[in-house]
Amino acid sequence: MSWPSVIAARLRGLLLRGRLERELEDEVRFHLEMQIEDNRKAGMSPAGARYAALRSFGAIAPMKETHRERRAFAFIETVAQDIRYALRTLRKNPAFTIAAVATLAIAIGGNTAMFSVLNAVILQPLPFREPGQLVMLWTEIPGQAAREGRSAYRNIEQWRAQSSSFADIAVADPLSLTLTSPAAAEQISAVRISPNYFSLLGLQPALGRAFSEEEASRRERVALISHRFWQSRFAGSPEAIGASIELDGKPSRIIGILPAKYHFEPFTTDVWEPHTLFPDWEARQGVNGAETWFALGRLKPGVSIEQAQTEMTALARRLDEQAPPSARNRGISLMPLALHVTGPASRTALWMLAGAVFCVLLIAAANVASLSLARSVARGREMAIRVAIGASRTRIARQLLVESLTLGTIAGLLGLAVADAVIRVILALQPAGLVRLNDAALNPQALAWTFVLCLLTGVLVGLAPAITTSPRNPGMRAAGRIRRVLVVAEFAMAIVLLAGAGLFIRSLRAIHNVDPGFRPEHVLSVQLSAPSPRPELFNRILEQIAALPGVESAGIIGDLFIGGNPERVITTEGAATPHSGRLRFRADEISPGFFQTIGTPLRSGRFFNAGDNAAAPRVAIVNEAMARRLWPGLEAIGKRFKPGGEDSSAPWFTVVGVVGDMRRQNLENEPIPQMFEPLAQNPSRLVTLLVRTVLDNPAQMAGAIQSAVHDVEPRTPVYRITALENRVDAGLSQRRFQAALLIGFSAVALLLAAIGIYGLIQYSIVARTRELGIRLAVGAQAGEIFRLIIREGLLLSLTGLGIGLIGAIGATRLAAGLLYGVTSTDPLTFITVSLLLTAVAIAACYVPARRAMRLDPLVALRHE
Amino acid sequence: MKNEQPAKAGVLQGTLTLVVLRTLAALGPLHGYGIARRIEQISEDLLQLNQGTLYPALLRMEQEGWVDAKWGASDNNRKAKFYSITASGRRRLARETKDWRRMSSTIERFLTAGPRSFSDELA
Structure with a gap:
């Protein structure tokens, strides 16, 4: 039994049965006491009077049982009767029934679908032990808006040793590995983790085991694999345990397989390896080593995240004082793992969409309530x-409620089909950033929610007719008033949704109009994984590709897009003395043709050329943001800087060029400082190859480019071949998803509101036919009648508009964080949607108004 | 309660409704005990009513809409449930009365008719 029906049964038991049962007892007691009194008056002894009374009453318990059965039976019987009658009534009015059921089914379906998404992405706890205790720990740099920075291994070790809030802290660093099989080499995602990672999450391998502390410290090449990887590579064979796979050219032994339902948060990956396997492991342990690690902690039971944050803030201050000056100014910020998996913006957006679709349901219910009010008057x-x-x-009120509940239930059943379709569409849109979205399904929770919606809809729809109908007053006047209120409410809610949709469209357009600082059109993006980092290999590949017909130019960059908030210490040679400081910036290796290929302009100095090779002095190109940051007001060309502190052994780079800023995080973020060094001076193995073609759809060149690469070096996996525009666009997918849903919801809302006002005006004209006839007969002009009707419609819609605008200003402020390039009270948007709504309202009133204008007074006067 | 006295008749199935409706129509609102007393008075104690059976019967009549039940104060100012006949109860009473009269007169005719007149009628 599901909980709603349990509650319903209990309520009925408590409210009805308990009361009726007590009443019967009171009645029986009264009866017996009266009889005893009368018997006493007739001269019986107290005992005799009591005995005689009981005897003449007969057996009490069986009587009560009969009474009870009758009650229960009558309840079921009348409800069954009501339902039969309701079905008959609905069948007799197919137009009403189809309109009502269709409207409600769409609304309930939309709500069920949205709930499934919300449930899968947000409401379901993460599939780990006590997920509420799991926390991400970040290094933050106050003042540089970098709250979620990765951390240095030694810092994490210090946190682990010195904090008392955490039961344990684990580290992880995701990376890309080349998996070599006899057939081919390909790139897979992996994550290197500390040995306590799985036990911290509370996860057991489904098969085999996790690696131990000793194995990690001996840097043994062992690996755990995902269920998916196990199925695709080993066809689910248990012999996978102990098998060897070649990762980055070295054999690894598989020791464990993760369970199928593990969602891999926070890292979606196929292979887990010990964190000690990085070739530069020794360097990574130093405090000035790479700050590349994710830290995942489990709070001790009873410790809140606020308490832990307080402790960690104090700890960060203590560590800061011990750190060398250049590495200071770092804080620690904590974030619940669930919030890291699905960020606050995505959450706000989903709740907002759920609220929007709920408004659609309310509008639909208002519409159907209005329809059934009109009908209940007709049913007088x-x-x-x-x-x-x-x-x-x-009894009549109950009948009407049962009718609307039956309507709601039928709509709910059809709504499930609608929900299924909507979920499919949402999954097909596949917006980025909504982890676990694929779990959205019509599961028992979603069905329970549908059931609640059916009841709610039924009550909302049936309430107004039920309360306005009384035996003496068929409720004509009250019904009219309620219908007006309903139409006003519909318009108020519709304008809120429209305003929201308008602001989202404006945001999307603002982002589209942002100049990314490069020209992605006609460019194909290809990931390459070379067997070894040899500059001459990349040169040969670039030459080969540049020679292809249809190719304008080709270039290479380590990684075009920036994830996370990289930051490190940098030392600059200023006007006088060297200066060290922490800077959030990004460094990449590029080939000479890179900027020409991607279309980023040179501001001063020069691009790299073939002369910038391994033998030549180290040179760098920086973007304008970096030049401004390091040498404000000075010419950057010729200046020198080096990564690390003043005592760092890293080489000095001489700036030879300044280029325009590129938005490489996503289009919405201001470009961060970026530096580029020649690929030939710091070769990398995993790179992004960019090819500028003459084609509108550069993806057509995918095959040619792949074979060109393999002609040069067959052991180079080529993957993620896609138009660069698609990659830029992917950053907008969640926004587009939100806007698409919101536009859809508000379109439905607007349509429903239009239907609502049309129905009301049409009905009021029919009800006032005689009055209109008299007006016409005493000389009113057709135009006056027309204006009268339009004025009535406008009055309602403008009232709704006014109320709705106030609500919209409040509602859009909640979503302000989701907007870009537009304020939450953008006047243009508000005016546009207000005009749209008014135009639709007038259009909806126009048809009945025209009809009223053409009334024949003679016919109208005889109208009953 | 098996020790029915031979001189007293049990209430015929189905006639209880008629008796109760008639009582309520004649006397106005009454509580359950009042109805029972009234039935015993009218029948001069010859109609033996197992008083308890009155309550399920009253419930049924209430569900059918023939009687209305309301809580009120009794003569001695105690809380009691008062039953009154409704419009549809009156129509029901009229119909049942008619049915009963037709039935009892038919039976009566059987009981008074002699063998000859009976065969006369057949002839």
Whole structure:
């Protein structure tokens, strides 16, 4: 039994059965006491009077049982009767029924679908032990808006040793590995983790085991694999345990397989390896080593994240004082793992969409309530007859409620089909950033929610007709008033949704109009994984590709897009003395043709050329943001800087060029400082190859480019071949998803509101036909009648508009964080949607108004 | 309660409704005990009513809409449930009365008719 029906049963038991049972007892007691009193008056002894009373009453328990059965039976019987009657009534009015059921089914379906998404992405706890205790720990740099920075291994070790809030802290660093099989080499995602990672999450391998502390410290090449990887590579064979796979050219032994339902948060990957396997492991342990690690902690039971944050802030201050000056100014910020997996913006957006679709349901319910109010007035005769033959007011009210609940239930059942379709569409849109979205399904929780919606809809729809119908007053006037209020409410909610949709469209357009600082059109993006970092290999590949017909130029960069908030210490040679400081910036290796290929302009100095090779002095190109940051107001060309502190052994770079800023995180973020060094001076193995073609769809060149690469070096996996525009666009997918849903919801809302006002105006004209006839007969012009009707419609829609605008200003402020390049009270948007709504309202009133204008006074006067 | 006295008749199935409706129509709102007393008075104690059976019967009549039940104060100012006949109850009473009269007169005719007149009628 599901919980709603349990609650319903309990309620009925408590409210009805308990009361009726007590009443019967009172009645019986009263009866017996009266009888005893009368017997006493007749001269019996107290005991005799009591005995005689009980005897004449007969057996009490069986009587009560009969009474009880009758009650229960009657309840079921009348409800069954009501449902049968409701179905008959609905069948007799197919137009009403189809309109109502269709409207409600769409609304309930949309709500069920949205709930499934919300449930899968946000409401379901993460599939780990006590997920509420899991926390991400970040290094933050106050003042550089970098709250979620990765951390240095030694810092994490210090946190682990010196904090008392955490039961344990694990580290992880995701990377890309080349998997070599006899057939081919390909790139897979992996993550290197500390041995306590799985035990911290509370996860057991489904098969085999996790690696131990000793194995990690001996740097043994062992690996755990995902269920998916196990199925695709080993066809689910248990012999996978102990098998060897070649990762980055070295054999690794598989020791464990993760369970199928593990969602891999926070890292979606196929292979887990010990964190000690990085070739530069020794360097990574130093405090000035790479700050590349993710830290995942489990709070001790009873410790809140706020308490832990307080402790860590104090700890960060202590560590800061011990650190060398250049590495200072670092804080620690904590974030619940769930919030890291699905960020606050995505959450706000989902809740907002759920709220929007709920508004659609309310509008739909208001519409159907309005329809059934009109119908209940028309059913006045039927009600009068039923009252005359003895139906009580509650009986009729119940009948009407049962009717609307039946309507709601039918709509709910159809709504499930709608929900299924909507979920498919949402999954097909596949917006980025919504981890676990694929779990959205019509599961028992979603069905329970549908059931609640059915009840809610039924009550909302049936309430107004039920309360306005009384035996004496068929509720004509009250019904009219309620219908007006409903239409006003519909318009108010519609304008809120429209305003939201308008602001989202404006945001999307603002982002589209942002100059990314490069020209992605016609460019194909290809990931390459070379067997070894040899500059001459890349040169040969670039030459080969540049020679292809249809190719304008080709270039290479380590990684075009920037994830996370990289930051490190940098030392600059200023006007006088060297200066060290922490800077959030990004460094990449590029080939000479890179900027020409991607279309980023040179501001001063020069691009790299073939002369910038391994033998030549180290040179760098920086972007304008970096030049401004390091040498404000000075010419950057010729200046020198080096990564690390003043005592660092890293080489000095001489700036030879300044280029325009590129938005490489996503289009919405201001470009961060970026530096580029020649690929020939710091070769990398995993790179992004960019090819500028003459084609509108550069993906057509995928095959040619792949074979060109393999002609040069067959052991080079080529993957993620896609138009660069698609990659830029992918950053917008969640926004587009939100806007698409919101536009859809508000379009439905607007349509429903239009139907609502049309129905009301149409009905009021029919009800006022005689009045209009009289007006026409005493000389009113057709135009006046037309204006009268339009004025009535406008009054309603403008009232709704006014109320809705106030609500919209409040509602859009909640979503302000989701907007870009537009304020939450953008006047243009508000005016546009107001005009749109008013135009739709006038259009909806136009048809009935025209009809009223053409009334023949003679016919109208005779109208009943 | 098996020790029914031979001189007293049990209430015929189905007639209880008629008796109760008639009582309520004649006397106005009454509580359950009042109805029972009234039935015993009218029948001069010859109609033996197992008083308890009155309550399920009253419930049924209430569900059918023939009687209305309301809580009120009794003569001695105690809380009691008062039953009154409704419009549809009156129609029901009229119909049942008619049915009963037709039935009892038919039976009566059987009981008063002699063998000859019976065969006369057949002839």
